Amino acid sequence: MASLHYKYAAMNSGKSTQLIQAHFNYRERGLSPYALTPRLDTRAGVGMIKARVGLQLEVDTFSRDCDLFMLVSDRLAQYKTDVLILDEAQFLIREQVYQLARVVDELDIPVMAYGLKTDFRGELFEGAYYLLCLADKQEELKTICWCGNKAHMNARLGADGTVLREGDQIEIGGNERYVALCRRHYMQGRVRG
Template identity: 40%
Template sequence: MAELVFFSGTMDCGKSTLALQMHHNHAARGRDGVLFTRQDRAGDSTISSRLGLVHGAHEVRDETDFWDEVVARRTHGRRVDYLICDEAQFYTAQQVDQLARAVDELGVDVFAFGISTDFRTRLFPGSARLVELADRVETLQVRALCWCGARATHNARTVGGVMVVEGAQVVVGDVGADAAADEVGYEVLCRRHHVQRMTAATAHAASPSAQTLAEPAAMLPLDA
């Protein structure tokens, strides 16, 4: 039976790497697949991994209809056994419905990869619909780390290293880039430091006493 599987995790946890590895594995067994992406940081029509892997893909637009994409290829003689859908958080809810229909009625496996929540900890529409419809939701096992060493669970948007909590939901940037004062970047944080809005840059700039209090090992019980 074909499946709709959503592979989810924070930024910098290897989603695009897994997407390309999965495509390689299936293609090596003679299966025919089509790769899609949307707003990859490397540019249009590209799936790129921070490990340096790059592969061409079809750019998803607002008008893209996945049902039509599969039917058109099959009409012209392609099997289309599976779809690799990277940056799926940027897809519309209607496009996720189309993917689910392709799974159920055309027998196409769909492997979608994306982050669940934005820099405000709100679900992206595409991710929300994938959680609602997917046969399986898989959390990637490669853990991204906060600057403090704890597991990173939240995505933070920064401007010049300072976390911001307002703005458009979608602004393309990279993780770990040395952004100029007016450039948008992203950083993965644990929940505690996301709530405190403490990025690596602001922690480094803090006084020694403030930075010590931010470290989990330095927290004392109230009666100490």
Template identity: 40%
Template sequence: MPELVFFSGTMDCGKSTLAIQLGHNRSARGLQGVVFTRDDRAGEGKLSSRLGLVTEAVEVTDGMDLYAHLVAELSGGGRADYVIVDEAQFLAPEQVDQLARIVDDLGMDVLAFGITTDFRTKLFPGSQRLIELADRVETLQVEAMCWCGARATHNARTVGGEMVVEGAQVVVGDVNRPAEEIGYEVLCRHHRRRMTSATAHAGALSPDVLPVTPV
């Protein structure tokens, strides 16, 4: 039976790398797929990973009907055996419904990849709808790490290295540049304390911090 599968995790846990790998595995078996993405770090119409892998993709826009797009491709003589969607958290709920229709009406597997919650620990609407509709939700096993070395569980937005908890839900940035004007960083429970790598480093160097002598 075809499935709608949601692969989720924090930023920097290898979602895009896995999306590219699964597409490669299927193409090596003679299958052809359609790849959708939105707001990728590499620019419009690209699916890229932080390891440097890049592949072409269809850029999803506001109001785009993914089901109708795929039907038009097939009606025009194109072929599609499966669908991959990266940055699926940015989809509108109705676009996730369209993915489910692709599974049900066209009999294709749809593999969606995205983060679950935003920098405020709130569910993205697209991710919420995927959790509601997916046949399976898979948590990626490649663990992103907080600056302290613990497993990262939360996504933080930073401005000049300082964590912020207000603002638009979607702002383009990258975990590779968290200290720039707008960046992102993955954190463990340090998210609750708003302690980023920059603020932790500044605190460690501050003359106001007294050294602790082990007992």
């Protein structure tokens, strides 16, 4: 029986590495994974998932107005699809999370969604909120703060390296723009010792 999986963590936790490894594992076993990433995330290029350890995977993209159930249904009419693997799941909207649940329940295709849980203000992303509500299985991937404690906060950095507390929820960036911190150092605004 298929399940909806949500694997979440702070920045630099290895989400993309695990996603690419899962995709490889399915292919290696003769199965057909279908991977997607949001079109708005262009850090590694459009339709490219790139892990900080150097791995990368070319995938299809979707927009915020895309019906993911219909996308997978249409694909299934032409190609075998054993699993849907989705990157940057925090950028999903409510309707898309419900569409992923339909992929699992009606098409019997497992869905593995990887993404952040909270934004730079410590607030849930829309996609994360609904995945936490609907996912059959949830797994927090771990990373550490500069102090060695568990990091679960995503701090957005200003040009001068200070922790920002205001701004648009969605602003694409990598290590130059975000750092994972423990709660104490996030609250203090300390990005290094």
